[in-house]
Amino acid sequence: MFLTQRGLRLLVKLLYAADHVPMDELKNELGVSARTIYYELKRVNDWLAFHQFDCVRHVRGSGFYIISEQQNRIKEMLPQLGDSEYGYTPLERRALDLLFILSQPAPVFVEDLIDLTDVSRNTVLEDIRLLKSELAKQGLTLDFKLSAGYFVAGVETAIRHEIHQWLNRIERLAEVNKLPIEIGQAYFPLSVACLKELLHTCETELHIEFADHTLESFSMELCFYFNRIQRGKYVNVTTEEMRTLQETDEFTAALRFMTRASKEAGISIPDEEAYFLSTLFLSAKRQKQAEAKQSQEHCLIRSIARNMIFEFERYACIVFQDRDKLEANLVVHLKPAYYRMKYHVDAVNELADSVKQAHPEVYEITKKVVHHLEKAACAPASENEIAFLAMHFGGWMKREGLQPVSRCSVLIVCAEGVGTSAIVKQQLIDLLGYVNVAGILTKREYGKLDSVAVDFVVATTPVEPKGKPVHVVHPIFSNHDKKTLLKYGEASNGHQEHITLAKVVAAVRKHATVYNEQALLSELKTILQAPHRQWKEEWKPVLNELLTEKTIFLHQTAQDWKEAIRKAAAPLLADGAIEARYVDAMIQSVEDNGPYIVITPGVAIPHSRPEAGVNRLGMSLATFKEGVRFSNKDTKPVKIVIVLAAIDSVTHLRALSQLTSLLGEPGAIDRLAEMTSTKEVVSLIQQFSTI
Template identity: 25%
Template structure:
């Protein structure tokens, strides 16, 4: 089959809501090429006697694929002859070449590359040059000498990490395992099917639960890693140097890993360090269960407690269901801890989307996690920050407590794991309060699922559905405005609710187009979607409700050269302008002091700086941010950050209106010049002008 058509089919099979622009961007082709490929695919579908793929006449050029057509596409993908001639793309050739180097084959020559890839010498040399440049960016080098041929030099952890990234990103982003199957076959490595059977049985024995997509990743990575380990390429010295790994030998993941390695290696070749490495990897793709008695529970819980406290301090957000929030964060952060500690990669397909949908929240979470960088020896990757952002977005999104009798039951099926199902569950539950959502499951468990459900939300196309009459809605872990609207339309159409009586945005757009000149169609379309769908989501609040720092800071609540004898007097004097101008009540001040007397200096957030705040219901009347500078610094009781000189007094009426302002304030905190300016500022007007000149307002 034509590879271009194959890629289009795979893309269509994975998505629920698609536009022509999505196809162009994802496949990196022109609109003309996209339409041509759709026509070619329709010619193929015509032979199957199903509805062709349509391009709507709407402004967004939606791609319309019927359920029957999607089933045929997935059936064709499944039935593609595995023996068809397959030509590796350039990207796949680079992966193949790296795997040749990774398995540490004896005396690897240029001719070995040429013979294995079946390409010209010049192509191999160009590819080898590009691969060399890519690897050197992460301090891995390709060496060549007469005795050993081509081989890799660098940190064994980084060499493994790059292999794992290749596998994870290729499987997740492109849904294509062909290059790995070809490589395994060419070099007579462990059979994938046999490995899957054995690993699945061993996992069941040790009560290890793999999400389906993670299991596939694990098998491919283990096949390649085990081959390298058999060539005596261990990473013992690097792994032994990591902290807190003694506790792992008591875990079920360690016992699973030891037995797995024992199966594929002679016992004397197995080191504790490499068992730890495999065990950490399994921990890194599992769910954290707070109810499971593990040796690391106290350590992980302590880190999460510090994370929650710091986020609360930086954001001014106050938790209402602390225990529930803790459990949700534990489920994600325990595996994240081991990924970060052992430098294991993770693929977050919605990282860019999270940054776009929740920019201020992402920045706050990023700042929250900065002190934890020292534990892991490097900055926490954007993908991990994005996953934590997704969790925090569900914690305080300001969902309305709608009391509706739930008549229909929904199920969330997610193949990605790593907290994605919990995140998607929360978002869908807020969108459809009239549905009763069962606990989410991964796709591998669907065939054994017996409870009655009325509708299924799934991130992937599902095979072997237990009841073909159940409508299935395909969703993304993080949905854009248009995707939310499309999902709402699909749900209400499937369940027969009153949504069909509501206004159709495409129809409204067509009517407006007949009678008016639209200056910005995309902006109008998105605003109409927001208005008609009434989705209660923090990222889509009207701009008029989103406060910037300059909306909250005023000249009359800025105090310079405050004279105070102790921390309590400093707190009360800093709050005083907010009280005098009607932003807070006396109770708000008293509650802050009471909590500080009870739990300590929770308001101290960084060197010499405090951010005063307490729960909105304690007396916050409207949003404001006071700025105070002490004439003489005072100890607040923070060993790390005392003495305190700069005091910011926050009044927030909810958990989200002020977040944009907080993100802008953190920008100022990250610039030492801001505090140097406060030391020399003469009046409030100067402070306002400085803020105007030094923050970015989008």
């Protein structure tokens, strides 16, 4: 009985789901139509029936599921699925072809690749053609000689980076034991288990803990690297890089690692390999970080974090209250990102597209501020790196003023690192409000527990329940994730709420006579119960919904910048969107922090915190014929003042992004400053107000 790769992914998704899985979620997960899902479900059901399991069930309005009584037995069968039951995708075939060619001591021919991937000769040749094109982009060539078979030529460091990339693309195969035996450990001088133990020793020496996902993939990568070393394929490191790396603790740990590995494998390892390994240690994602030393490198990265935060606040028109804590957390992420960029180790981020789709404004602002990191690393940031940073900023943007009251308790299990853990935690608090996060564990730490004393567990990777429900979620919560967690959070809250009210009534009985306990219980519930939080799509208005003819004043005059702010804010004040104290707060902010609100020559966007007097979201625009100076350093007087009254750190971002696009058009600022008709201004704004 045959299961395709897509069918196996579908089966695994249903087995590890915390609840019914709706059709839309399956379509998004697999990237196919509903018709294809039904086709794959039929094959999955045939496979289940063949092995005497019940078929996948469906509940209208909820989704698909596999009965819980059979889930564990089916999971036990997954690793034993034969190779004939798994059909590789084109991407997986190319990855397997490349890794096979790079790791085999004997010549590799077309016939070997046919046996490896179980496809026709023409399909293998097409895969090779595509692989040649992809490797050429990295400066590598895939050649063929009758005496040597297929081989990859190029700089060894670039070949190692390709091993890293292609292994990450097929990590799902390793998770369900679908790597072919030919890619197994037969040609590796050290096993995955042995290398993992050596990495554990390094974690202890460095006082760190690699992210679970990093540890697993790192161990497999090192198998391939040692295979290359055994066959005399060594990396080259420049003298300057050596000098820089020698000053790091990671280099010392890498030297010890190589000494132990050399002894275990019985092979000689050049010193350059320790330098290369230290770059991997430095660029690896970490779950726990050693206490930072005040080194030159640490000061540089802290400076990068500080500058990025300041500029992000400026572009987003927000002020982070807990800036020091944000800076400390950002430094933890920036250190490996800095080394990944510096040593050209590509970041693998499956969430990049989700981040860009779910938080486009945050992503675009992050893209603008990442130049501080790029300048220090002397390398451009990839979309994956920018998405990681956007996740950090996005996770902190809703922290302002949150004081959640503990109701239900939850444990977070995250394998992707400390930054992602913080984002998952913040999303939970934002979504449920009344939730006590009892702890954040790695998958390894969770696996050592016998039971958990919480209401439920939220995990970003499949884990076994330990007496409490487990909800497996995407690190950036999907709509289905949010609805599931809200539903469960409400159930948990209700239970604790009943206990709390009962205790209050019991205390009242001790000191007073209760004539109508039911009425007392009802009234106490009304008083104590917090407002019910329903999840809904975030409302983010477009630019022309905020800047209208009523909020645009042209060709004003002002004696100084303070008067300019007051005149620009007048429409919002008259409309009740802001209070007078908000105008004072904007002026005070400039006096305290300098003219940071001048975002580009000729344009200022004064703003302050929502609690300083904002009643509802608003924006107003005023132009000044003569212009005003916000400091003596201004080379160009400000002629356009746009007041922003934000209700939080997120809702205004779409309109602000559109405003930035408008102001970025060549000549737009001068043209806007000279316009004499509000209708003309509104017409221009309309062009940039797409939904």
